[in-house]
Amino acid sequence: MIRTVACSVLLLVASAPAPGATPRAPQSYPSEDALRRYAQARLLEERGATDEALGEYSRQVLADPRSVSGLVRLSELAARLGRASTSLDFARRALAVDSTSARAWWLLGSAEFNLGRAHEALASLARAVAADSTQADYVRTYARVAEQLDRFDLSAPAYRRAVELDWDDGESWFQLAAAEARRGRFEEARHALNEALAHNPIRPGVFFLQGWVAEGLGRGDEAIGHYREHLDLHDDDLVTRRRLVHLLARAGRWDEALAEARAVLRRAPEDAEAIEEAAELAFRAGRPDEAERLVARLDALAPADLPALARRVELLARNGRHEEGARRARAWTAEHPGDYRGPLLAGRALAIGGDVEGALSEALRARSLAPDSLAPRLLHGRILQNAKRWAEAASVWEEIAGRWPDLIPVRLDLAACRVELKDSAGAERAVRDILSRAPDHPTALNFLGYLLADENRNLDEAEDLIQRAVAKDPDNGAFVDSMGWLHYRRGRLAEARRELERAVELTDGDPIVREHLGDVYRDLGLRDLAREQYRKALEADSTAAGARRKLDGLR
Structure with a gap:
């Protein structure tokens, strides 16, 4: 959605002026004829007589085959005329004479890209930028090709360089914002987008990007507003509408989410995923009749497909209809006796619905039908652990x-x-x-590090383990919590506070993380803040005995 169709690199090349064209001094030409033809070609070019200029440059290069300026002009004119192969040939000839020519590398990379050789183009354009990073056209072209290859780690710094060279380049600001958003760097994206808006507040796609950035920053209501502004202009954009559905659902705004899901269905009536999502929302919005009609539509789409049946069964189970889900799974089993996947599916439905004994019975039946299979054992263990x-x-x-x-x-x-x-x-x-x-398994590193920190032993090893885990996934809330708890165990309360406040955000207020943060606030003497965290931990998990005991101790 954000990545607008890239402008033709040929057009970019064709419209870009030469950065201080540097034809060789008259005395360096092997003949007066070569110099005269070069001058005539430039004059024709300025008058817009491109074909005639091309002929004069060709004759100039015949008289002086090592004329880099002539070869570069031929490459540029060929690009202007849409002749990518010819442009590539002349750029290569120029580089054979002078391998440091930034403009020749730029022309070569542009031609390669327009011939469908994007990876080669990226390498050539990198050479152009390395040779002369002061030319915004070189940097922008490099950024666009990197973007087409989904190399946002390269395109974002390139667009940043482009706006350093031309602060008023609103399009590069916009593309920088999009690239930073794709890298998950939403604060940087927000800053770049604000600059883009200052230069062009009506640029197509701006509402979507504003919504995406707001969503990434956790500003759900703001994101919803921007997505709706975008959809007012682009009613048929299903990608954005689905993002809006998910945001509304995440906020528990079931009726609004269902209304948007219906809009998706009107444009994609046979889309099983859209039907399933609408059914889920209908259940959540308290519209069971509508939900059941949607489930019936799913039945009609793929009545005999087991994966599709599994999705329907789990949909029913998630919404208080686990017995109905299990009944459907058993009906499939009756048609496929001896196949362990039927009891497996029935067991999953019952487990989701909280019927532990029924789920265990189905899991054991699946195990008996497939004694050497892994899946029934995994379900068996999961049911027991969840219970x-x-x-x-x-x-x-x-x-x-x-x-x-x-x-x-x-x-x-x-x-x-x-x-x-x-x-x-x-x-x-x-x-x-x-x-x-x-x-280097990050979850195992974190598990052991946290275990040691929680038991207040081998803290040097614990710190090393957790640091290695965080290095692999810096935004993993569980890992950040472990680092905060390690700091707490080592008496580093300021560092513990910083990490645990961040961990609360990353985990959407996990009760264990809140209890940890409450402990830090308590030891810092911030009793009101500590009470707030313990209360919120109990709101999320009423069985959190530790948080309850600590809250009582602060009263």
């Missing part, structure tokens, strides 16, 4: 880890169960086993 039956779940994970030793997520689940069973040594063994197989 907080830690010892039984750990037993299943141990069995799986023994048969499939390289399944790292299973070993992490095993470690988590052992933590709940107060078997710290067993949890540590499980995670160290992972790190012996995958030394």
Whole structure:
């Protein structure tokens, strides 16, 4: 949506003036004829007689085959006439004479791009920018090609250089904002977008980009407003409308989200994903009749497809109809006796609905139908772990880890169960086993680092482990929480506060993170702030005994 169709690089080349064209001094020409023809060609070019100028440059180069200025002008005129192959040939000939010619590298890269050789073009344009980074045209062309290749790590710095060279280049400001947004650098994108708006407040696509940046900064209401402004102008933009649906749903604005989902369906009536999303929202908005009609539409689209059936079953289960979901799964099983996937699906539906015993029965049935299959075992273990039956779940994970030793997520689940069973040594063994197989696995690094920090031991090792995890995923809220907790354990309250405040934002207020932040505020003497965090932790998880005890202690 944001990445507008790039202007033809040929047109950019054709319209760009030569940066201080430097034909050789008269005495350097091998003949007066070559000099005369070059001068005549420039005159014809200025008069707009492109074909005649091309002929004169050609004759000049025949008289002086090593004339870089003549070869460069031929390359530029060929580009202006849309002859990319010819432009490429003359640029190469110019570089054969002078490999440092920035303009020849630029022309070569532009021709390569227009011939569909984008990766080669990027390398050539990088040479042009390296040879002369003061020419905005070179930098902009490099940025556009990098953007087409989704190399936003390259296009963003290039666009930033372009606006340094030409602060009034509103389009480069806009493209810089888009590139920074694609890199997840939304604060930088916001600044660039403000500059773009100052130069061109009615630029097409600006409302969408404003919405995207606001969404990235966590300003949901602002993003919703901008997306709606965009859709007022582009009613058929389903990508943006779907983003709007998701934002409204995230805010719990079910009726509004459903209205937008209906608008998507009007334009994509056979889109299974859109129908499923509308059905979900209809359930949430308290419109079960509409939701059931939408589920019936899904049934009609793919009645015999098992993955599609699985999505419908889970949709029903998420919305209080797990028995209906399980019934559908069992109906499929009746038509496919002996296939473990039917009981597996019924078990998932019942587990989502909170029927632990029913879900376990289906999982065990799936295991009996496929005794050597992994999937039924995974469901069995997950049901037990979600039900907080830690010892039984750990037993299943141990069995799986023994048969499939390289399944790292299973070993992490095993470690988590052992933590709940107060078997710290067993949890540590499980995670160290992972790190012996995958030394840089970020979740395992964080798990062990947090375990050590939480138990206030081996803090040097814990800090190293957590730092390595954060380096791999700096915006992972769980990792940032671990770093904040490590700082707290080491008495670095200011650093702990900074990291944990950020972790609360990154985790959308996870109750454990809030409790950690409350502990920091309490130890800093900020009792009101501490109470607020403990209260919010309890609002999110009423079973958080630690937060309740600490809140009571501050009253």
